[in-house]
Amino acid sequence: MEMGNMGNKDNKKYDLLSLGEMLLRLSPPGNDRIATSSVFEKQLGGAELNVAAGASLMGLHTGMISRVPDSSIGDYVSRQVRSFGVSDEFFAYDDSPEARLGIYYYEFGAAPRKPRVVYDRKNSSITRMQLSDFNPEMFAFTRCFHTSGITLALNENCRQTGVEMIRKFKEQGALISFDVNFRGNLWTGEEARACIEKILPYVDIFFCSESTARLTFGKEGDVKSIMKSFTEEYPVSVVASTRRTVHSPKVHSFSSVIYDAKTDTYFEEEPYKNIEVVDRIGSGDAYVAGVLYGLLSEGGSCEKALKIGNAYSAAKNTIPGDLSSMTLPEIMDIIEDHENTDGYQSEMKR
Numbered sequence: 001m002e003m004g005n006m007g008n009k010d011n012k013k014y015d016l017l018s019l020g021e022m023l024l025r026l027s028p029p030g031n032d033r034i035a036t037s038s039v040f041e042k043q044l045g046g047a048e049l050n051v052a053a054g055a056s057l058m059g060l061h062t063g064m065i066s067r068v069p070d071s072s073i074g075d076y077v078s079r080q081v082r083s084f085g086v087s088d089e090f091f092a093y094d095d096s097p098e099a100r101l102g103i104y105y106y107e108f109g110a111a112p113r114k115p116r117v118v119y120d121r122k123n124s125s126i127t128r129m130q131l132s133d134f135n136p137e138m139f140a141f142t143r144c145f146h147t148s149g150i151t152l153a154l155n156e157n158c159r160q161t162g163v164e165m166i167r168k169f170k171e172q173g174a175l176i177s178f179d180v181n182f183r184g185n186l187w188t189g190e191e192a193r194a195c196i197e198k199i200l201p202y203v204d205i206f207f208c209s210e211s212t213a214r215l216t217f218g219k220e221g222d223v224k225s226i227m228k229s230f231t232e233e234y235p236v237s238v239v240a241s242t243r244r245t246v247h248s249p250k251v252h253s254f255s256s257v258i259y260d261a262k263t264d265t266y267f268e269e270e271p272y273k274n275i276e277v278v279d280r281i282g283s284g285d286a287y288v289a290g291v292l293y294g295l296l297s298e299g300g301s302c303e304k305a306l307k308i309g310n311a312y313s314a315a316k317n318t319i320p321g322d323l324s325s326m327t328l329p330e331i332m333d334i335i336e337d338h339e340n341t342d343g344y345q346s347e348m349k350r
Helices: 047-058 072-083 136-140 149-153 156-171 189-202 210-217 223-233 283-296 302-316 328-339
Strands: 014-019 023-027 041-045 062-069 086-094 103-107 116-120 142-148 175-179 205-207 238-248 251-260 265-267 272-276
Touching: 014 047, 014 156, 014 283, 041 047, 041 072, 047 062, 047 086, 047 142, 047 149, 047 283, 047 302, 047 328, 062 072, 072 086, 136 156, 142 149, 142 156, 142 283, 149 156, 149 189, 156 175, 156 189, 175 189, 175 283, 189 210, 205 283, 210 223, 210 238, 223 238, 223 251, 238 283, 238 302, 251 283, 251 302, 265 302, 272 302, 283 302, 302 328
Parallel strands: 014 062, 014 142, 023 103, 062 086, 142 175, 175 205, 205 238
Antiparallel strands: 023 041, 103 116, 238 251, 251 265, 251 272
């Protein structure tokens, strides 16, 4: 599907607006443990922010929709978001005594010990967001709106507000991008299915892994038939499904499949094998960012989206923190090396 012209650019201030919770990430240095370390490195993260930041670094004009504390913590969030070229125009600031930013602690793994995440995010400021917190002009400002199941799973209020945003963006002609991004510690598969089936009639670009499709939607068959079934049941145009093989905490392989409903075509390529994993957090979001860049950029196509998404995800695994720092020229170099079949690759970029 040629999607370069989808999401009319006329009078659209943003290529992509993303709704989600931003979290303070605290990690012990190196391979130290949460339970024993006295030092934690502070970073900012969050699935939808990772997407907006990645797409911004690739060249799209992006912004975040969120609710953060009206404090020095909120100032930190705004500065970090802007440093990645992402607009904070649609931040709502919470000045209540209960204002808080969600936190998560991340502990790196080393075989046979797996990485570990501990969340401290209950009752964060975004869980009390209302549509009235945001300038209603934002619905007409963007070509594509993105969010994920993580945001909808936070609580019933987020669910209702998020679904209503999807409807309003769709009414204003925006493409709707949705990543199931299932988290079992936030909701059950049944709860996720009940909510997501309500929004699938509005979704244009759908991200769902094979395992999530089976767990959440009760799908059967191979991954390609599962992907196609979503487009047969709903007016979804593009379905993307990632495949990650974890050889050890430090060595992964990655690939994906994209299905274009208009042409009934599946797009695949050789996996990125034996990726040297520095930090896997945010690599799935980097994939989403790369795919959305490929679809929304000039001459965008599913084939282009697949190549950029795979390369962006593979590269993010090699970068500390939630947020990628790769630019489009760097990603194109990685794609060129990946597709190189003559056996020679330069050992260093210089």
